[in-house]
Amino acid sequence: MKPDWGKRLEELRTERGWDKKEVSAMLGFTQNVYGQYERQYRTPPLETLMRIADLYGSSLDYIAYGEEKRRRRPVDDLEKLRELLLHFEDEGIEQPFILxxxxxxxxxxxxxxxxxxxxxxxxxxxxxxxxx
CATH class of the missing domain: 1.20.5 (Single alpha-helices involved in coiled-coils or other helix-helix interfaces)
Structure with a gap:
């Protein structure tokens, strides 16, 4: 990810008028954890990044690299990606290279x-x- 990905998270959140506490509640973790993501003290795992992108209606490319226009991904695409992750897991591949x-x-x-x-x-x- 590019060095300024945390700023994009903050930008996406403030565009919606949400505070960190609200976003944390929507995602199911503490305000402190989400704040650490925005400050880039912690890097969220891929599954969490997918949830954040979905919440903001953004692409993973935009959050990680800032290079793609933000767009709403169809839920079907996210479901297909989740199914792919489960398939890798079922086959015993815990950290799929493809991701x-x-x-x-x-x-x-x-x-x-x-x-x-x-x-x-x-x-x-x-x-x-x-x-x-």
Missing amino acids: DLDRWYELEKEDLEELRQRFEEIYQKAVSEKGK
Whole structure:
């Protein structure tokens, strides 16, 4: 995440006229914890960041990097992401590499296309093996 992500949290909160205590109550944790996020004394885990982004109608990209326009993500997309996290957890992968945002932003378009092609190859292999 870029160094000023806490300021974006504060900006999103104040735009709505909420104080830290209100946001903390909405998210289910103490005012002190949320305040530490805004001051960047603590970094929220991904699941918490997702909840915060959803609460503010923002994207994770905007909160972490300030580069994407803030937009409302459809609930369906968040549910799909939660399902994906559960799938990784069910398969015994506790910290899915696929959610390491810092690494994803280091990849160029060609790298992403190569990953997409490789994923398709692996998927097709898995499907064909199940059909045997």
